[in-house]
Amino acid sequence: MPVTSDAPDREADATGSETEGEPTLPVNELFYSLQGEGKLAGTPSVFVRTSGCNLRCWFCDSYHTSWEPTHATMTVDEILAKVDDHDANHVVVTGGEPLVHDAVAVLLDRLAEAGHHVTVETNGTIHRDVPIDLASVSPKLASSTPTAERDPKGNGEWADRHEARRLDVDTLARFVEDYETQLKFVVSDESDVRELDDLVSRVRDAADVPVPDEDVLLMPEGATRERLAETRERVADLAMEYGYRFTPRLHVTLWNDAPET
Numbered sequence: 159m160p161v162t163s164d165a166p167d168r169e170a171d172a173t174g175s176e177t178e179g180e181p182t183l184p185v186n187e188l189f190y191s192l193q194g195e196g197k198l199a200g201t202p203s204v205f206v207r208t209s210g211c212n213l214r215c216w217f218c219d220s221y222h223t224s225w226e227p228t229h230a231t232m233t234v235d236e237i238l239a240k241v242d243d244h245d246a247n248h249v250v251v252t253g254g255e256p257l258v259h260d261a262v263a264v265l266l267d268r269l270a271e272a273g274h275h276v277t278v279e280t281n282g283t284i285h286r287d288v289p290i291d292l293a294s295v296s297p298k299l300a301s302s303t304p305t306a307e308r309d310p311k312g313n314g315e316w317a318d319r320h321e322a323r324r325l326d327v328d329t330l331a332r333f334v335e336d337y338e339t340q341l342k343f344v345v346s347d348e349s350d351v352r353e354l355d356d357l358v359s360r361v362r363d364a365a366d367v368p369v370p371d372e373d374v375l376l377m378p379e380g381a382t383r384e385r386l387a388e389t390r391e392r393v394a395d396l397a398m399e400y401g402y403r404f405t406p407r408l409h410v411t412l413w414n415d416a417p418e419t
């Protein structure tokens with residue numbers, strides 16, 4: 159479905175709502191594609207991209223869910239009907255930050271009841287007691303902060319809020335304890351890997367379960383083919399050096415920065 163730019167923008171911390179008793183979610187895109195990243199890269203999947211995020215990474219590749227959120231408002235029943243249009247077992251609930259919305263719990267319950275394998279892509283700052291088959295958690299490193307020099311709007315007004323919210327080790331530990339989890343980091347250079355190496359140690363200390371190296375994924379920064387070509391070999395080398403897993407960005411390689419991919 160197309161992005162609707164005329165729908166009212168939702169607050170950054172939107173929680174979803176109800177229409178005449180029916181739970182609704184702000185949906186930016188709903189489409190069928192290949193999972194491009196992580197352990198399930200290459201898997202045909204239906205993507206439900208909610209709008210609204212509690213962070214503002216300067217490099218956000220879903221700009222219209224965070225910096226300038228746009229969406230249609232859909233009931234959970236309408237979302238499920240659109241998902242059923244595609245013969246896909248795998249569903250990816252992504253954003254934005256899907257877990258900011260209370261109504262996402264209803265959607266995840268219904269998808270589980272229908273027997274779908276559900277991946278939730280999250281920044282790992284909000285934990286909910288919901289059914290998730292794969293938590294694809296992407297903690298945000300210091301290099302994500304939209305300083306005045308990097309802020310796409312040029313004023314740095316989100317820098318302090320982003321910095322205060324971007325990491326919560328105890329919440330990350332709950333993800334790895336409660337779900338099959340992949341910790342997926344956007345990496346530009348070695349300073350990012352040193353930082354994530356330290357963070358993974360802190361999560362291991364806080365969690366009651368092991369976090370194997372193969373569940374830690376390094377993903378090259380770059381939302382366009384041109385930028386990805388500049389970063390991916392360096393990040394692949396870093397993955398080998400540190401013993402973590404490299405993840406491609408298949409959708410960027412295949413379709414560049416086209417929407418609904």
Ligand code: SF4
Pocket residue numbers: 211212213214215217218219220223224253254255281
């Ligand atoms: S957490 Fe994800 S959706 Fe939110 S601003 Fe960062 S990259 Fe964009």
